[in-house]
Amino acid sequence: MSLEKDLFFMQEALKEAKKAGSIGEVPVGAVVVLQDKIIAKGANQVELLQDATAHAEILCITAASSFLKNWRLEGATIYTTLEPCLMCAGAIYAARIKRVIWGARDIRLGANGSWIDIFQKKHPMHSVEIIGEVLQEECGALLTEFFQKRRRENARAIR
Amino acid sequence: MSLEKDLFFMQEALKEAKKAGSIGEVPVGAVVVLQDKIIAKGANQVELLQDATAHAEILCITAASSFLKNWRLEGATIYTTLEPCLMCAGAIYAARIKRVIWGARDIRLGANGSWIDIFQKKHPMHSVEIIGEVLQEECGALLTEFFQKRRRENARAIR
Numbered sequence: 014m015s016l017e018k019d020l021f022f023m024q025e026a027l028k029e030a031k032k033a034g035s036i037g038e039v040p041v042g043a044v045v046v047l048q049d050k051i052i053a054k055g056a057n058q059v060e061l062l063q064d065a066t067a068h069a070e071i072l073c074i075t076a077a078s079s080f081l082k083n084w085r086l087e088g089a090t091i092y093t094t095l096e097p098c099l100m101c102a103g104a105i106y107a108a109r110i111k112r113v114i115w116g117a118r119d120i121r122l123g124a125n126g127s128w129i130d131i132f133q134k135k136h137p138m139h140s141v142e143i144i145g146e147v148l149q150e151e152c153g154a155l156l157t158e159f160f161q162k163r164r165r166e167n168a169r170a171i172r
Numbered sequence: 173m174s175l176e177k178d179l180f181f182m183q184e185a186l187k188e189a190k191k192a193g194s195i196g197e198v199p200v201g202a203v204v205v206l207q208d209k210i211i212a213k214g215a216n217q218v219e220l221l222q223d224a225t226a227h228a229e230i231l232c233i234t235a236a237s238s239f240l241k242n243w244r245l246e247g248a249t250i251y252t253t254l255e256p257c258l259m260c261a262g263a264i265y266a267a268r269i270k271r272v273i274w275g276a277r278d279i280r281l282g283a284n285g286s287w288i289d290i291f292q293k294k295h296p297m298h299s300v301e302i303i304g305e306v307l308q309e310e311c312g313a314l315l316t317e318f319f320q321k322r323r324r325e326n327a328r329a330i331r
Contacts, residue, residue, distance in 0.1 A: 064234050065243040065267035066225075075223050084224040099290065100266050103259025103283075108224035121296050124262075128296055131258065137280050137287055 019092070019114055022046050023148045025054070026092040026116070029069060030155055033057040040155040043069040043093040045077035045086065045110075052089070053077035069093060070101035074108045085109050094152040096123035096145060102131045106139050113143040116152025178251070178273050181205050182307045184213070185251040185275070188228060189314055192216040199314040202228040202252040204236035204245065204269075211248070212236035228252060229260035233267045244268050253311040255282030255304060261290045265298055272302040275311025 022044055029042025033056035041057040055073030059065060070093050078084050090112040091105060097115060102124040105113055124131045125145055132143050181203055188201025192215035200216040214232030218224060229252050237243045249271040256274060261283040264272055283290045284304055291302050
C-alpha cells in the first residue's frame with residue numbers, strides 16, 4: 014500500500030481517537046482496512062464500558078470480524094493511533110491481521126519496542142508487517158493534551 | 173488461597189471448557205473469582221461469534237468487569253483450563269488481575285513459558301502471581317480428545 018493511503022487511513026483512525034477523547038476516554042482510535050476499504054472503526058471505550066479489554070484495536074477487530082462474518086482477518090491492515098499493548102498485539106496475531114500501522118509511541122506499555130518488542134519474536138502461526146510512528150505528532154499531541162487537561166482538572170479538584 | 177479451593181475453581185473452569193467443546197469450539201473455559209466467589213464464567217466462542225478475541229479468558233474478564241461495573245479486577249483470580257496466549261496475558265495485566273491459575277500447557281501459543289514467557293518480564297503497571305499445570309491432565313485430555321475427533325471427522329470428509 015502507498016504511503017499516501019496509509020496516511021489517509023491513519024487520519025481516519027485519528028478521527029476515532031478524537032471521538033474517544035471527546036467522551037473522556039484516553040484518545041486512541043483504530044480502523045481496519047481490507048482492499049482499500051474501511052471495514053471497521055473503533056474508539057477506546059475502557060471507561061464507558063468499564064472493560065479493560067475495550068481498547069480501540071480490540072473493538073475494531075471484533076467489529077471487522079462481525080462485518081466479514083469471519084474471525085480470520087487475512088489480508089487486512091489495522092491502523093491504530095497508539096503503539097499496540099500486549100493484549101492488542103496478541104489480538105492482531107490471533108486475528109491473522111497482515112499489517113499494523115501505528116502512530117504515537119507508548120513509552121510505558123507499548124509492545125513494539127517500548128515496554129517490550131513482541132513482534133521481534135517469530136510467532137508460530139503467523140507473521141505481521143509493522144510500521145510505527147506514522148503521524149506520530151498528531152497522534153501523540155492528542156494524548157498529551159488529554160493528560161495535561163486531566164492533570165489540570167485533578168489539581169483543581171484537590172484545591 | 174488453599175490448593176483445595178484452587179482445584180475446586182479449576183473444576184468449574186473445566187465445566188465451561190466442556191460447554192465450549194459441546195458446541196464444536198476448542199474446549200477452553202475460565203472463571204473469575206473474587207473473595208472466594210465466582211463472579212464470571214467464560215467458554216471459548218471464537219467459532220460461534222466468528223471473533224478471534226472471543227477466548228474464554230477475554231469473555232470472562234469482560235463479564236467480570238460488567239458484574240463489578242469496574243474494569244479494575246483488583247484482587248481477582250482467573251482460572252483458565254489452558255495456558256494463556258499473548259492476548260489473554262495482556263488482558264490479564266490490563267484488568268489488573270491478581271492471580272492466574274492455568275491448566276494444560278499450550279505448547280504452540282502459550283505465553284507463560286511455551287511460546288514465550290511474558291510473565292517473566294516485569295510489567296510497568298502491575299504484577300501477577302501465576303501458577304500453571306493445575307489439573308493439567310483433565311484440562312489437556314479434553315483438548316486431545318477434541319482434536320483427535322476433529323482429525324477423524326476431517327479424514328472421513330476427505331474419503
